[in-house]
Amino acid sequence: MxxxxxxxxxxxxxxxxxxxxxxxxxxxxxxxxxxxxxxxxxxxxxxxxxxxxxxxxxxxxxxxxxxxxxxxxxxRGLPVLETRISLIRPDAPYYRGRSAVAAAQAGATLEDIARLLWEC
Missing domain, CATH: 1.10.1660.10 (Multidrug-efflux Transporter Regulator; Chain: A; Domain 2)
Incomplete structure (x- = not known):
């Protein structure tokens, strides 16, 4: 053919x-x-x-x-990176095990979140 x-x-x-x-x-x-x-x-x-x-x-x-x-x-079976830094869930993103939404509602600043991410 x-x-x-x-x-x-x-x-x-x-x-x-x-x-x-x-x-x-x-x-x-x-x-x-x-x-x-x-x-x-x-x-x-x-x-x-x-x-x-x-x-x-x-x-x-x-x-x-x-x-x-x-x-x-x-x-496609591609690897999904697991990390202790962040987790994306339907209810909220989590940074180092803490809800970003809850942190924002509690008045966390950008600097507060940076310290959390940098563990300082």
Whole structure:
């Protein structure tokens, strides 16, 4: 089966449409290693792996943000750093085991929190 007929490969215009980007941005993604391409059916055309394009489109739709980054790290099995300095929980961040919200409500200053973090 030739690449031109392979359903796993898509032309540049279809990749751009799936990603919602211009051809120049598509080429930038290839140059940065975010997508790979192969020669297409004509001398100047390129085709792209459908699975890679769809995966990138899904990441773009999901957005960035801290919560998304943490979830992605957990999904991919990347290490999550444990620390005594801070802990992020749904109710509040904690610094050295103390609630930052409770500290703020009690009138803690920036300097107070710095001393807590620096253990002095």
């Amino acid at each position: 030739s690449d031109a007929l392979d359903p796993e490969l898509i032309p540049a215009n279809e990749a751009c449409a799936l990603l919602g980007i211009s051809a120049a941005t598509l080429y930038a993604y290839v140059s940065r290693g975010q997508l790979s391409s192969r020669p297409g059916p004509s001398a100047r055309s390129r085709v792209y792996l459908r699975a890679e394009v769809e995966r990138l489109a899904q990441r773009k739709r999901a957005g960035r943000g801290a919560e998304r980054g943490a979830a992605q790290s957990l999904d």
